[in-house]
Amino acid sequence: MEYTDVAVIGAGLLGCFAARALTALDIRVTVLEAREDVCTGISRANTAIVYTGCDTKPGTLKTELCVRANRDFGRLCRELDVRFSRCGSLMAAFGPRAEAVLRKKLDQGRENGVPGLELLGPGEARTMEPGLSRDVTLALYAPGTGTVDPWELCIAAYENARANGADFRFSQEVRRMARTESGFLLETTDNTYAARVVVNCAGLRADAVRELTERPTVRIFPTAADYLVLDDTVSGFVKHIIFHEPEEKGKGLTLVPTVDGALLAGPTERPRDTAPDWATAREGLEELQALCAQVVPGLPLEETIRSFASLRPNPYAVREEQGQWVREGRSISSFTVLEENGLISLIGVKTPGLTCAAALGEYVSDMAARVLGQPGRNPRFDPSRRGIVRAHDLSEADRAALIRRCPDYGQIVCRCRDVTLGEIKEAIRRGAVTLEGVKRRTGAGMGRCQGGRCMEPILELLAEAQGVPPWRVTGDGGAAMVRGELRHGRV
Amino acid sequence: MEEFDLLVIGGGAAGMAASLAAARRGQRVLLAEREARLGGILNQCLHSGFGGGLTGPAYARQLIDRVNASAVCVRTGTDVLRIFPDRTALLSSRTGLERVEFQKCILASGCRERSVWSLPVAGSRPAGVFTAGTAQKLMNLGGYDIGDGVVIMGSGDVGQIMARQLAQAGKRVVAIIEQRDQLGGLPRNRRDCVEAYRIPVLLQCTVDEILGAGRIRGVMVRHLPTGRRWELPCGTLLTALGLIPDRALCRELLEDGALPEWLRLCGNCDYVHDMVDSVVREAAQTAF
Structure with a gap:
């Protein structure tokens, strides 16, 4: 049995940032993560947007935190050495229903204290964003909206929390939890932990984890969403985040020019059972293509390099009915943070x-x-962390100096995204154990060839670091990428 | 800064042939190859049929020997990061970052494979999905077993050649799935790779969905004329969805869509060739 003051369950964005904040206190912090790495659940797939706070009702916790977080986001990213682009957003209307929504958001945003909001006519909107359809009738400009790489942010929080003393334990799924006189007893896959306080950031399983000791009150009913990723060859085609507010009921389209120059299009919204978890649905992808053609007609969709699906953890109040827990009313719109005698649960935290x-x-x-x-x-808490040096982002002189110090930075492994051997090795040194882990830390494999060329060398580097043959290395903790060795061996 | 008459980017068949032709005319040539050795895609093509009856590496060997005997300045393990409009290029290798100056440039960086993830194919992202060329490299150069029960999506030459190689390695090729009403690729590959090994072919079909968590367990096949869908179990999916000339390096140099007069494309980077002999013949003529 191991003793700790606070056990954080889950190492997604919330768990890693909770751990980081907790390490500012003079206590022991242990993070229990079911998977092999951080950022493998709902944190790994989303729209990558830093919102301003004009989408939610005044006076709520969500609005208060969002407005403040947006204002402080630049500082946070400088502290954590994370790329952040405050590119601004245009919410585009194509008719009277959407225009009314924009006006309401303008008023709401101003009441919430969001700076710089402005309504633009079609001419102004298209001057700012020339690719936007001629049919646009009104746009709400929010200069404060930005985008961040959620993987990079999560990994930065993890590394900073770890550097400040948080103890991260992977492959530790919490199976049982019991209250004791001094706190909690947590049984994981192969260990037992005693903690005074539990912070439950278990994402999709947060309701289930809470119910290990508590009676159900809130449960998560996820919906799924699809996204398309366009190559960085389209970089500059869309300069702002575009929120398309549809005239009909429906999700609309969001376009995000990401920090690494790609373009994200999504999300759709569909019931979870339309596809297996994390699997895309054909209808969703086709819907996105149709929406793109409507909102930004010239967008070269043939530059699509990837699609992915996300899960949205919608929280609902539940009540018991004939032995079943059924959901009540609409999804709870505020952040659900419960504190129940030392068990703190974040349940169904979604946008923002x-x-x-x-x-x-x-x-x-x-x-x-x-x-x-x-x-x-x-007393030793240090909020700053340095990221992996990206050779691609350096000046010519700095890049040359880096290669002189370490020749690995002269050898390119991922050509699509210009990622060097030095970066891959550093990602592995910092905790990447799968191809996805390397990809999330360096961007290797995210370009137009989708890892076709760099998968093999990265597989071999991971194998070497772990002291296993390459056919034991997995893409994302599931199955191995290759099955074994051929009899003839290497040519 | 070192100066060259000609910078050739890519040390495959096209780049080597172009370098040799220029060197013969007395030009000072720099040939930059990103891999540790010359040869390009030929190195992973262990089947014969190149230049008559040679294997890929044997064919490459002939060119490599000639390059080594020539005055061409070869840098392997060297990536060209950028070409600038002032006719300099930025090279990266383990020995450092270097700018070179040149009069003319030939881009012979080959082509890349279209990835299945660029299509609106639904489903999960399991292990066991490879492009045909990646599978060929993993098997032939890495010595890896990529799996059994193989479905091949698309019927270009690389897909058919891989079908034969997998059959020869004792693997079960479940089917080649082709959208059109006949196989693509060269007639000789159809005969020697598909018919000779009795590889099942599903024509006018496509893969709608990829199934499986962890490792791939099957694909959802759709018959295009009728819309009928069924699940085809498999353990590995290779995709041969076409080759795209890899011209990322010259994207920034285009002027109204045209290349500057000092830059030329060569080999599969120009257009995708069926035969290596025609690549070599054209490359020799492309040299300025």
Whole structure:
């Protein structure tokens, strides 16, 4: 059995930021993650947007955190050495229903204290975003909207929390939890932990984890969404984040020019059971293609390099009915943060969860501190972290100097995204154990060939680091990429 | 800064042939190859049929020997990161970052394979899905077993050649799935690779969905004329969906869609060729 002050369950964005905030206190923090790495659940697939706070009702926790988090996002990203592009957003209307929505958001945003909001006529909107359809009738410009790479942000929070003393344990799925006199006893796959406080950031399983000790009150009913990714060859085609507010009921389209120059189109919304979890649905992908053609007619869709699916963790209040827990009313729109005698649960945190991850981390850390009787500050806490050097982003002189210091940075492994051997090795040194882990840390395999050329060398580097043959290395913790050795061996 | 009459990017058949032709005319040539050795795609093509009856590496060997005996300056393990409009290029290798100056440039960087993930194919993203060329490289150069129960989506030459190689390695090729009403590729491949090994072919069909969590367990096949769909179990999916000339390096140099007069494309980077002999013949003529 191992003892800790706070056990954080789940190492997604919320778990990693909760751990980071908790390490500012002079306590022991242990993070229990079911999978092999951080950022493998709902944090890994989303729209990558840093929202301003004009989409939610005034006076709510969600709005308060979102407005503050947006304002502080630049500082957070400088501290954590994470790329952040405050590219601004245009919410585009194509008719009276959507125009009314825009006007309401303008008023709501101003009431919420969102700076710089402005309504633009079609001419102005198309001057700012020439690719936008001629049919646009009104646009709401929000200069504060931005985009961040959710993987990069999550990994940065993880590394910073770890550097400040948080103990991350992987492949530790919490199976049982019991209350004791001094807190909680948690049984994982192969270990037992005693903790005074539990912070439940288990994502899709947060309701199930809570119900290990509590009676059901809130449950997650996920919906699924599809996305398309366009190559960085389309970089510059769309300069702002575009929110298409549809005239009919429906999800509309969001376009995001990402920090690495690609373009993200999505999300759709469909019932979870239309496809297996994390699998895309054909109808969804075709719907996105049709919406793109409508909103930005010249967008070269043939530059699509990838599609993916996400899960949206919608929380609902539930009540018991004939032995079954059934959901009541509409999905709860506020952030659901419950504190129940030392068990703090974040249940069904969705948009703007990415924006608010750091703020929510501090929020639950403050809650935990109250339960623990306000422990002192960690005197060695350092909020800053340095990311893996991206050779591609360096000046010619800096890149040359880096190669002189370490020749691995002169050898390109992923040609589509210009990722060097030095970066791959550093990602592995920092904890990547799968191809996806390397991809999330470096971008290798994310370009137009989708890992066709760099998969093999990365597989071999991972194998070497883990002391296993390459046919034991997996893409994402599931099955191995190759099956074994051929009899003739290597040519 | 080192100066060259000609910079050739890519040390496959096209780049080597172009370099040799220019060197013969007395030009000072720099040939930059990103891999550790010359040869390009030929290195992974262990089947015969190149230049008559040679294997890919044997065919490459002939060119490599001539390059080595020539005055061509060869840098292997060297990536060209960028070509600038002032006729300089930025090269990266383990020995450092270097700018070279040139009068003319030939881009012979070959082509890349279209990835299945660029299509609106539904489903999960399991292990066991490879492009045919990646599978060929994994097997022939890496010595890896990529799996059994193989479905091949698309029927270009690379797909058919891989079908034969897998059959020869004792693997079960479940089917080749082709959208058109006949197989693509060269007639000789149809005969020697598909018919000779009795590889099942599903014409006018496509893959609608990829099934399986962890490892691929099957594909959903759709018959295009009737819309009928069925699940075809498999353990591996190879995709041969076509080759795209790899011209990323010259994207920034286009002026109204045209290349500057000092830059030429050569080999599969120009257009995708069926035969290596025609690549070599044209490359020798492309040299300025």
